[in-house]
Amino acid sequence: MEYKISDKLAALKPSAIREIFKSLSDPTIISFAAGNPSPLSFPVADLADLSADIFANSSTAALQYSVTEGYPPFREAIRARMKEKFGIGRDFDETIVTTGGNQAIELCCKVMCNEGDVVVCENPSFIGALNAFRSNGAKTVGVPLTSEGIDPEKLEETLANTPNVKMLYLIPTFQNPAGVTSTLENRKAVYEIAKKYGVLIFEDNPYGELRFAGEDVPTYKSFDEDGIVMYCSSFSKILSAGMRIGYACGPQPVIQKMVVAKQVEDVHTNIFFQMLCYRYMTERDLDAHIEAIRGIYRDKAGRMLARLDEFMPKCVSYTRPEGGLFLWCTLPGGVSSADYVKEALARKVAVVPGTAFNCDPAAPSDSFRLNYSTPSDEDIDRGVKILGDLAREMFGD
Amino acid sequence: MEYKISDKLAALKPSAIREIFKSLSDPTIISFAAGNPSPLSFPVADLADLSADIFANSSTAALQYSVTEGYPPFREAIRARMKEKFGIGRDFDETIVTTGGNQAIELCCKVMCNEGDVVVCENPSFIGALNAFRSNGAKTVGVPLTSEGIDPEKLEETLANTPNVKMLYLIPTFQNPAGVTSTLENRKAVYEIAKKYGVLIFEDNPYGELRFAGEDVPTYKSFDEDGIVMYCSSFSKILSAGMRIGYACGPQPVIQKMVVAKQVEDVHTNIFFQMLCYRYMTERDLDAHIEAIRGIYRDKAGRMLARLDEFMPKCVSYTRPEGGLFLWCTLPGGVSSADYVKEALARKVAVVPGTAFNCDPAAPSDSFRLNYSTPSDEDIDRGVKILGDLAREMFGD
Structure with missing residues (x-):
């Protein structure tokens, strides 16, 4: 049987991010690609207690x-x-x-x-x-x-x-x-x-x-x-x-x-x-819980920015977020980020190329996205150094 | 602002069943309208134990x-x-x-x-x-x-x-x-x-x-x-x-x-x-659990059929299901079920008129649906008697 897929779905590709997410089963890859909240932000004990009570009553x-x-x-x-x-x-x-x-x-x-x-x-x-x-x-x-x-x-x-x-x-x-x-x-x-x-x-x-x-x-x-x-x-x-x-x-x-x-x-x-x-x-105290999560992300973002300041060549620019989960990095001179992202993955660091976020999927992008909420502190340190070294190799200082 | 709803949603009405479901907040109404499984079919203790273990591990x-x-x-x-x-x-x-x-x-x-x-x-x-x-x-x-x-x-x-x-x-x-x-x-x-x-x-x-x-x-x-x-x-x-x-x-x-x-x-x-x-x-033993649910529904369906046999006039026909959650009743002489369903609700028994299930929403229906999985045994007994009395009043024997 020939499956005649609707026009709207025939043109739609799976999200690059979800696909990258699936490929991350390789535990040696450092992922800055996901948009996952930190597992530290889940109030497990409280949720477990309340769940038990819901089942009981x-x-x-x-x-x-x-x-x-x-x-x-x-x-x-x-x-x-x-x-x-x-x-x-x-x-x-x-x-x-x-x-x-x-x-x-x-x-x-x-x-x-x-x-x-x-x-x-x-x-x-x-x-x-x-x-x-x-x-x-x-x-x-x-x-x-x-x-x-x-x-x-x-x-x-x-x-x-x-x-x-x-x-x-x-x-x-x-x-x-x-x-x-x-x-x-x-x-x-x-x-x-x-x-x-x-x-x-x-x-x-x-x-x-x-x-x-x-x-x-x-x-x-x-x-x-x-x-x-x-x-x-x-x-x-x-x-x-x-x-x-x-x-x-x-x-x-x-x-x-x-x-x-x-x-x-x-x-x-x-x-x-x-x-x-x-x-x-x-x-429970949702506001206090959110305040604690903010502390986690303040530390994570601060750490990633410190490593970027340390390892990235000056020709690469990046945002300094005041919240959220992401940093946005831009390569020098309008160069497409595709080759950089590909080579980073070959060196076991996953980031998302800017093209994944373009309204016109065919348009180029000189940027890529970094997530700091999911990786461990050690992975942030090691991963950003790899990204910095690669940028210096490809684009100089 | 004028909200220009898409053509497909502009024409779409909320499901009559969901709407009836919402109206059932009146606890004096006996509902044969829902399609809910019996709460007796939820393996609460097992789900609670396994949930606790998932939270823990x-x-x-x-x-x-x-x-x-x-x-x-x-x-x-x-x-x-x-x-x-x-x-x-x-x-x-x-x-x-x-x-x-x-x-x-x-x-x-x-x-x-x-x-x-x-x-x-x-x-x-x-x-x-x-x-x-x-x-x-x-x-x-x-x-x-x-x-x-x-x-x-x-x-x-x-x-x-x-x-x-x-x-x-x-x-x-x-x-x-x-x-x-x-x-x-x-x-x-x-x-x-x-x-x-x-x-x-x-x-x-x-x-x-x-x-x-x-x-x-x-x-x-x-x-x-x-x-x-x-x-x-x-x-x-x-x-x-x-x-x-x-x-x-x-x-x-x-x-x-x-x-x-x-x-x-x-x-x-x-x-x-x-x-x-x-x-x-x-x-756990899902098959044994399903066998137990079958027993519940066998009893519920059997009870509703026994009451229908007892109270419904012969001019009303109904299916004798071998499984599932529903009975389908048909009024005599092709009469629309709308008035009957309306009067039943006035007498505090909710059933779903057959029109709710028509591919052409404007088409009439001489039928209505009864659910036996959700109501208690007592509600089945009382509710079917009300439906039977009403049918006899409206259509004779």
């Missing part, structure tokens, strides 16, 4: 079918926390629990876009989102990301000249992969442009709580008086990535359609872990 | 990101069990773990169908599948279900006259909602027709292991030498529905694209519960 509810929107007390706890800590949520907004943040991205695109419609994204952007848009037959159009955030002039030019733009996908804080946090001024300007063109802003904020230096910048959603922002975050980086619990808060008509779309994807998110998250949020 | 792997295809030892255990017990799987097949069986249905449609393509279904059929197809912009076309299975002549007529049919969706065993198990002769005939027209058969088998009377009929997948069958099942009805663990086995090129599509929906299924299922499968 709430097992029927925790193992039975539940409602698609999410476990009601959990939704309410998320809503209240977003409101209290970040000023997120108005009367016109609603909250949905999703199977990781990625599902919220995918559902929102499914709800907003017909095949051929356009999602405008920062370039570079998160590959999991780009492929979620493509898997629904939407086209991704990139607008350059500057050190202030997405370029407002080029954004307006793009919106003015591109038909059927339905969403503007942004990671404004500790952007993945580039590590940029956009300024408040930039956010206000971009908000007005999106409003003018009637385009929904999808604000993806999985790393926002992982700030270990500098000052918070208000989220788009915190000043969304017009109901044009869908906000999304998750527990992947602050409790456990493997449990797949995310959430979104946005205008009711869109959320309600996302509920309908979610119902036929997975009926609801694992209810046991929704209850477990809820119990952790309400019976 | 495998917490990092159980809480960290994992691979999209599913936890490798779990996939292998599923593959081996399908092969051994049901003769499922050839060299050209692969297995994927999904977030409940519904995700496998949705992913397969996304992989096979462009917007406007057609999925042919038994009429009536499972609403969660019909809406999954619609949520991807596919059209559903129904072919009548007889007591032998989907009508082969009408199926061939439909395939010969309908352009762009990409999938044939079937629940051959203990069909939801109609309770029909198609005969082997019917399956062989339908298989040949699908093969002739180059249409992938999606065999949804969530209830297959819940047979409490009669003899097993071989699955389509067990005689699929041509790679035209995608087989799907789940642990929802044999371990826990709330954990959302399903799986599919089918031709490699299709499964591999389903992995790509799943990657951008939820990255992977909750890994803790994949490990928990795996541990249960390999360290």
Whole structure:
């Protein structure tokens, strides 16, 4: 039988990152490629205690079918926390629990876009989102990301000249992969442009709580008086990535359609872990736990930056993140990073080439992404030295 | 802002069953509406013990990101069990773990169908599948279900006259909602027709292991030498529905694209519960547990049938299931079941009207679905008497 794959999936390749992740079964490879939270960030003992109690006292509810929107007390706890800590949520907004943040991205695109419609994204952007848009037959159009955030002039030019733009996908804080946090001024300007063109802003904020230096910048959603922002975050980086619990808060008509779309994807998110998250949020000190994770990442990022300062030739530039999981390195003179990344892997250090994050997959990139949250301190020391030596060999000082 | 919802979602209504499920917060209502497994079927003590051990000894792997295809030892255990017990799987097949069986249905449609393509279904059929197809912009076309299975002549007529049919969706065993198990002769005939027209058969088998009377009929997948069958099942009805663990086995090129599509929906299924299922499968006696569940459902179905025989007027007919969770009742003289279902709810008994399962949502139905797995024995006795009295009032003997 000839399998006639749908147009949208026929064109879609597996994520380079997931593929690299699979190839990392070789234990001699030092990986700066993953986006994994540090295992040190999982509050194992607390989760074990609370799980035992759920099995003992709430097992029927925790193992039975539940409602698609999410476990009601959990939704309410998320809503209240977003409101209290970040000023997120108005009367016109609603909250949905999703199977990781990625599902919220995918559902929102499914709800907003017909095949051929356009999602405008920062370039570079998160590959999991780009492929979620493509898997629904939407086209991704990139607008350059500057050190202030997405370029407002080029954004307006793009919106003015591109038909059927339905969403503007942004990671404004500790952007993945580039590590940029956009300024408040930039956010206000971009908000007005999106409003003018009637385009929904999808604000993806999985790393926002992982700030270990500098000052918070208000989220788009915190000043969304017009109901044009869908906000999304998750527990992947602050409790456990493997449990797949995310959430979104946005205008009711869109959320309600996302509920309908979610119902036929997975009926609801694992209810046991929704209850477990809820119990952790309400019976343990989540804020103190997040503060401890920030300390871990402050140390990890500081260590990687110290080694980069020590070993990298000056011709290679890199961001100095104030939070999140990633550093973004750029090679000199606009040279493609492809050969460098390939040779680094041959020397047993895995990094992700910038091309993996391009809105146009055929476009070149002079950059690559480093993750500091997953590797051990020893691997950071050894791995960055290998990367530095290689850069010096290839590009001089 | 005007929210321009995509065409596919704009037309899609929330599932009537999920909506009824939400309305059941009134504890005085007797519900025969849900499709929930009996809470008695959850092996709570074993799951609690194994969970404690996972937290104690495998917490990092159980809480960290994992691979999209599913936890490798779990996939292998599923593959081996399908092969051994049901003769499922050839060299050209692969297995994927999904977030409940519904995700496998949705992913397969996304992989096979462009917007406007057609999925042919038994009429009536499972609403969660019909809406999954619609949520991807596919059209559903129904072919009548007889007591032998989907009508082969009408199926061939439909395939010969309908352009762009990409999938044939079937629940051959203990069909939801109609309770029909198609005969082997019917399956062989339908298989040949699908093969002739180059249409992938999606065999949804969530209830297959819940047979409490009669003899097993071989699955389509067990005689699929041509790679035209995608087989799907789940642990929802044999371990826990709330954990959302399903799986599919089918031709490699299709499964591999389903992995790509799943990657951008939820990255992977909750890994803790994949490990928990795996541990249960390999360290406890799953077959003995399933045998115990069959006993529960044999008793529940027997009780509901006894009460129906006692209280229902003879003019109302109903199926006598040999497994699964549902009975299908048909009112006399082709009368629409809408008024009856509405009046039953007013008398505090919830059932699902047959219209909820129609491929054409505007078509009428003279039937309704009863679930016997969820209600208590007392509720079965009281509820069926109310339904019987109402039928006698409305339709006489």
